[in-house]
Amino acid sequence: MAKGNRSLLSDSRRTTLVWLALCAITISSWWLAPGHRGGQAAVASVPITVAVISLGFIKGRLIIQTFMEVRTAPQWLRLSTDAWLVVLWASILAIYLI
Structure with a gap:
């Protein structure tokens, strides 16, 4: 197998693994939400909200790095x-907590 083909396979494998991680994060976020169980009233919870916002940050970074190919872009x-992701998610968290 040529070196170029091996690179393509590793990129394909990485994309698949990231997609599986995104699915797992989505399911985890749903599982954390108190309102998804029938008959149970949704009550605001700071720890759950912080966890879900953190998972959203991770998902955003994975999507930008992998599917928008920023991982191979210039360092700037x-x-x-x-930096944009940190400001965005920190702002969302600050708005929720204030």
Whole structure:
């Protein structure tokens, strides 16, 4: 197998693993939500909200890095997208907590 083909397989494998991780994070977020069980009233919970917002941050980073191919972009773009994600999710968390 040529070196170029091996790279393609590893990218394909990485994409599949990231997709599986995104599915697992989505299911985890749903499982954490108190309102998904029938007959149970949804009550706000700071620890659950922080956990779900953290999972959202991770999902956003995985999507940007893998599916938007920022992982292979110039360093300034990788750093600016990471900074944007931190500001975005920190703002959402701050709005919720205030």
